[in-house]
Amino acid sequence: MIKYSYFDNAATTRVSKQALEDYTETINNFPYNPSSVYKGGMESYKAIQEAREKLGGMLSTSPANLFFTSSGSESNNLYISSLLNKRSKGKILISAIEHPSALFPAQRLREFGYEVITLNLDSNGQICLKGFENALDRSVKAVIVMHVNNEVGTIQPVKEIGQIIRDFEKNNLCSIHFHVDAVQSFCKIDFQPEKWNIDSASFSSHKLYAPRGVGLFYCKKSIQPIYLGGGQERGYRPGTENTAGIVAFANEAERQNRLLEQNFLHTMELKNLLISSLSGEGIFTFFNKKIHETTQSPYIASLNVKPIPAEVLTRVMDSAGFAISSGSACSANSPQKIKYVLEACKLSKEEAFSTVRISFCPDNTQDEVVALAEALKNEVKILKQIR
Numbered sequence: 001m002i003k004y005s006y007f008d009n010a011a012t013t014r015v016s017k018q019a020l021e022d023y024t025e026t027i028n029n030f031p032y033n034p035s036s037v038y039k040g041g042m043e044s045y046k047a048i049q050e051a052r053e054k055l056g057g058m059l060s061t062s063p064a065n066l067f068f069t070s071s072g073s074e075s076n077n078l079y080i081s082s083l084l085n086k087r088s089k090g091k092i093l094i095s096a097i098e099h100p101s102a103l104f105p106a107q108r109l110r111e112f113g114y115e116v117i118t119l120n121l122d123s124n125g126q127i128c129l130k131g132f133e134n135a136l137d138r139s140v141k142a143v144i145v146m147h148v149n150n151e152v153g154t155i156q157p158v159k160e161i162g163q164i165i166r167d168f169e170k171n172n173l174c175s176i177h178f179h180v181d182a183v184q185s186f187c188k189i190d191f192q193p194e195k196w197n198i199d200s201a202s203f204s205s206h207k208l209y210a211p212r213g214v215g216l217f218y219c220k221k222s223i224q225p226i227y228l229g230g231g232q233e234r235g236y237r238p239g240t241e242n243t244a245g246i247v248a249f250a251n252e253a254e255r256q257n258r259l260l261e262q263n264f265l266h267t268m269e270l271k272n273l274l275i276s277s278l279s280g281e282g283i284f285t286f287f288n289k290k291i292h293e294t295t296q297s298p299y300i301a302s303l304n305v306k307p308i309p310a311e312v313l314t315r316v317m318d319s320a321g322f323a324i325s326s327g328s329a330c331s332a333n334s335p336q337k338i339k340y341v342l343e344a345c346k347l348s349k350e351e352a353f354s355t356v357r358i359s360f361c362p363d364n365t366q367d368e369v370v371a372l373a374e375a376l377k378n379e380v381k382i383l384k385q386i387r
Contacts, residue, residue: 004323005368009207010150010184010300010359011325016209019252023211027244034241035232044243051250055216058187058257061194067233068246069215072183073101075202078217078226078236079179080105083142085224089113090141095127095156096120096344098146102181103340106144114141124295125154125286125345132161136168142177147191148184151341151357152286153300155189162197177221183207187256188299189264193218205249208256209361214245263362268298270360270369275301277373283380286345286355299360303376304347306354308383313356313376316383320375325357 006014015023030047032040049063056063069075080102083092094106096118110116117135122128127145143165145156158180165176180201185191187208193201199221205214217236230238256263275285286302305313310326317324342352358372 003321005321005364005372006323007358007360007364007368007372008323008325009361010357012206012212013209013361014363015206015211016252016255018255019210019248022251023244023248026247030243034243048241048243048246051246054250054254058253059191059193059218061218061220065218065220067217067219067236068241069217069233069237070213070242071215072181072202072204072207073099073215074237075204075215075217076101076179076181077105079177079200079202079219079223080109080142080144081226082223083109083114084112085226086141088141089115090139091115091117091137092142092144093117093119093132093135093140094144095146097125097149097152097154097341098144099150099181099183102144102146102179115139119145121154121344121346123346125149125152126295127156127161129157129160129164133164133168136164136176138172138174140174140176142179144179144181146181146184148182148189148297148300149341150184150300152302152345153184153297153359154345155185155295155297157294158198159192159196166197184297184299187253187260189260189297193220205245205252208253210249210252211245213242214249216249259362264298266362267360267364270364270366271298271301273366273369274358274373277370278303278376281377281380282384283376286347301358301360302342302355303358304351304355305376305380306351308354308380310354310356312383313379316379317375320379322372322375324372325359326355 030044032044034041034045034048052063052066056066069078092106092109092114094116106116119127119132145158145161147158148155162178165178169176177199178197180198182191182201183204184207186203200219203216206212225236227238232238232241284304314324314326339352342355
């Protein structure tokens with residue numbers, strides 16, 4: 001079995017012992033189809049509803065606003081692609097650093113008559129609120145924003161954006177749907193969809209120690225379903241539910257949410273330690289010089305190792321026993337690596353080409369980070385000599 005010091009938690013996390021036990025127990029005790037009317041099926045359905053209620057409590061929303069999917073990517077698509085069903089087209093405002101599962105479906109809307117406007121970022125990698133406010137008009141139908149970026153860890157001011165949208169609606173007698181990708185923030189930093197005027201949001205199980213294959217879609221406003229063929233999840237997402245995955249997800253989310261503040265402080269210490277350990281070594285950090293809880297997630301660090309290609313350093317560090325990333329795992333199999341996020345954050349193409357991502361989890365230790373920093377410095381020095 002491969003042994004790593006694992007620093008690619010933004011791609012996926014290991015499944016916790018408790019989550020695996022929850023999954024195994026549930027799949028053994030509830031092997032039935034939740035739509036079946038016999039006792040076993042009804043008990044399976046009850047287990048799903050209890051998980052929904054648990055997650056609803058964590059998000060301070062009604063369980064009726066929550067729908068289970070297969071992933072955060074599907075949850076993003078569930079809302080954005082539903083816009084294809086609308087007769088009245090208009091403008092879509094979307095940040096320049098969205099996950100591909102949001103950005104690409106939004107761009108596709110252009111083919112069906114929507115005007116898609118990309119929101120640019122300031123020097124901190126955040127949406128400029130004044131510029132956003134100026135971009136609003138009565139033809140805007142939706143605003144799509146990623147809460148925590150999966151490549152550079154910048155936190156967008158979604159609370160402030162939500163309030164600007166509601167104020168604009170009130171003053172202009174219009175309706176704008178606000179969708180947020182919260183995959184990298186759920187159970188890691190504060191996220192309150194109801195209080196922050198968010199209409200829909202996406203979440204994922206495998207970013208927080210739960211098994212893969214479960215997503216969550218929060219939706220307060222009614223949308224037109226894009227799937228047909230079954231009544232599960234009230235018609236929003238037909239298909240037999242993953243009962244064991246859903247239960248394990250809800251239970252693990254509850255455990256991680258209880259530890260949110262503790263884990264936040266721990267990962268902040270790890271990130272600060274990494275940054276200070278690399279200071280003066282020709283490895284530069286983006287948006288990470290001074291971590292602030294409102295602008296940067298402590299879970300993700302973006303490092304530039306120019307002129308070394310990120311792919312080369314990733315493979316070398318792999319051989320040294322450290323799993324790091326050259327970017328989003330969701331773009332790793334593309335014909336060309338997607339670097340639009342880094343370029344939107346004002347990095348040059350050369351800088352983007354040489355940027356790696358380090359992403360932490362609460363299980364990482366200071367000793368691991370020190371060893372990681374030393375390995376990075378050594379390997380970068382060797383590679384620069386080779387070049």
